Amino acid sequence: MTNADIKYTNQRIEILNFLKDNYNHPTVDEVYDGVKNKLSRITKATVYRNLKFLSEKGMIQEVNVKGVSRFEPNIKPHHHIMCNRCKKILDFESKELSEYALKIVKNLKGFSVNNSNTNFYGVCNNCA
Amino acid sequence: MTNADIKYTNQRIEILNFLKDNYNHPTVDEVYDGVKNKLSRITKATVYRNLKFLSEKGMIQEVNVKGVSRFEPNIKPHHHIMCNRCKKILDFESKELSEYALKIVKNLKGFSVNNSNTNFYGVCNNCA
DNA sequence: GTACGTGCAAATGATTTGCGTTAAG
DNA sequence: CTTAACGCAAATCATTTGCACGTAC
Numbered sequence: 001m002t003n004a005d006i007k008y009t010n011q012r013i014e015i016l017n018f019l020k021d022n023y024n025h026p027t028v029d030e031v032y033d034g035v036k037n038k039l040s041r042i043t044k045a046t047v048y049r050n051l052k053f054l055s056e057k058g059m060i061q062e063v064n065v066k067g068v069s070r071f072e073p074n075i076k077p078h079h080h081i082m083c084n085r086c087k088k089i090l091d092f093e094s095k096e097l098s099e100y101a102l103k104i105v106k107n108l109k110g111f112s113v114n115n116s117n118t119n120f121y122g123v124c125n126n127c128a
Numbered sequence: 129m130t131n132a133d134i135k136y137t138n139q140r141i142e143i144l145n146f147l148k149d150n151y152n153h154p155t156v157d158e159v160y161d162g163v164k165n166k167l168s169r170i171t172k173a174t175v176y177r178n179l180k181f182l183s184e185k186g187m188i189q190e191v192n193v194k195g196v197s198r199f200e201p202n203i204k205p206h207h208h209i210m211c212n213r214c215k216k217i218l219d220f221e222s223k224e225l226s227e228y229a230l231k232i233v234k235n236l237k238g239f240s241v242n243n244s245n246t247n248f249y250g251v252c253n254n255c256a
Numbered sequence: 257g258t259a260c261g262t263g264c265a266a267a268t269g270a271t272t273t274g275c276g277t278t279a280a281g
Numbered sequence: 282c283t284t285a286a287c288g289c290a291a292a293t294c295a296t297t298t299g300c301a302c303g304t305a306c
Contacts (some may be wrong), residue, residue, distance in 0.1 A: 009278050009286060028270080041287050048271060050286090067195050067295090068270090081239055090239065097232050101246050104225050111209055111218065113250035117227050122241035137261060156295080171263050176296060178261090195270090196295085254306055 004056065014038045015050050019060055025089045027072040065089065081120040085127035092120065129215065133183065142166045143178050148189055153198040153217045209214035209248040220248065 006012075018034040019026070026034065032047045037107040051071055063070045063080065065087075076092055077098060079088040101116045134140070146162040147154070154162065160175045179199055183190040191198045191208065193215075202219055205226060209218040229244045 007163055007285060008302075009280070010301070012182065018244055026151055044162045044270095045272075045289080046287060052271095054288095064192065067192050067197065069195065081233065081236075081241060082219050082235065083239070084224075094232055097229055100228055101248070105209065108209075108220070110249075110253050111207060111211070111250055112253075112256060113248045115250075116246055116248045118244055118246040120229070120233055120239075120241045122239055122243075124241075125238050128240060135260065137305070139262075169263070172295095173264080173297075174262055181261095 006053075011035070011039060011046050012041055012050050012054070014042075015047065016054065016059070019071060019114060021073065023072065023074065023091060025063060025065075025072050027068055028072055063089070067123045077115065077117065079118040079120065081122065083124040083127055084121055085123055086128075088124055090124075133182075139163070139167060139170055139174050139203055140178050140182070142170075143175065143184065144187070146201075147199060147201045149198065149201065150220060151202070153191060153193075153200050155196055155198055159199060191217070195238040205243065205245065205250065207246040209250065211255055212249055213251055216254075 013122070014035040018031060022034075024030075027049060028044070028047055031051065032042070034042050035042055035047070051060070052064070052070075054060045055071070058075060061072050063072060065080075065082065070089070076093065079092040079094060079097065082088070082094050095117060096102050097107060098116060101118065102113065105111070105113045105116075142163040143159060150155060150162075152157060152158075156172070156175055156179060158169070159179065160172050163175070165168055179188070179190070179197075182188045183199070187202050189200050191200060193210065194206075196218070200219070204221065207220040207222060209220050209224065210216070226244060227245060229246065230241065233239070233241045233244075
C-alpha cells in the first residue's frame with residue numbers, strides 16, 4: 001500500500017484513510033463527504049483527481065456500477081454481488097470461479113483473455 | 129420482438145432496425161448517427177428515450193461499460209469479452225458458466241442471488 | 257379523438273480542465 | 282528549489298426534462 005514514487009499530500013492520505021477498511025464501495029461524493037470533516041477546504045476536483053490517480057497506481061480499485069464510479073480498498077481480484085433493491089455491493093472472492101471462467105474461454109478463437117470478473121444480482125436479507 | 133402494447137413510431141422502428149443484427153454494442157451517439165440518415169429530424173433526446181424504453185420492454189439490452197451505455201439486440205443472458213486495446217466487445221454465451229457461478233454463491237448467507245454475468249478482458253487478434 | 261411520442265431548448269449531473277497558488281520531497 | 286498537487290471557477294460531456302406540437306392507433 002506504500003509507494004516511494006508518490007507524494008503523500010494530506011488530501012491523498014485522508015482519502016486513503018477513509019477508504020481503508022471501508023467496504024461499502026463509496027461513490028466520489030461519499031468519499032468527498034467523508035474527508036471534508038478532516039480537510040474542510042478540499043474540493044471535489046481534488047477527490048476526483050486522487051481517486052483516479054490512486055486507481056491507476058493500483059492502490060485502490062474502481063468499480064463501475066450502472067454508470068456510477070465507486071471505489072474500494074480491496075485490490076485483490078474479486079467478484080461483486082449487488083442487491084437490486086438497496087443497491088448495496090458485497091465483495092465475493094472465489095478463485096475457483098475465476099479459474100473456471102478462464103478455462104472456458106481459453107480455446108476461444110480471435111481473443112486472448114487474461115482476466116475476468118463476475119457480477120451477481122439478487123436481493124439481500126435486509127431487503128427481502 | 130413484437131409487442132401489441134407499444135406504438136411503432138418511425139423513430140422506434142428505425143432504431144430497432146439499426147440495432148437488429150448489429151453486434152457492435154453501439155453507444156447512444158452511434159445509434160443516433162446510424163438512424164439520422166433515415167430520419168434527418170430525429171433528436172438525441174428521442175434516441176435516449178427510445179433506447180431506454182426498448183430496454184425496459186426487454187426488446188433490446190443495455191450494457192454499461194466503464195460508465196458509458198451501449199445497446200445490443202441480443203436479449204438472451206450472456207457474457208462479454210472486451211479488448212483492452214480497441215475496446216471492442218464480443219458476446220459470449222455459456223450456460224454452463226452461468227450455472228457454475230450461481231451454484232457457487234447459492235449457499236452464501238445474507239444474499240439470495242438470482243442471476244449473474246461475467247466480463248472477460250483481454251486482447252483481440254486484430255490488436256495483438 | 258386521445259394518449260403517447262417527438263423536436264427543441266434548456267436543465268441537470270457527473271467529471272474534467274486551465275490557471276495562479278501552495279506544499280511535498 | 283523544483284515539481285507535482287491544490288483550490289477555484291469555468292468548461293465539457295452524458296443524460297434528462299418541460300412544453301407545445303404531431304402522429305399512431
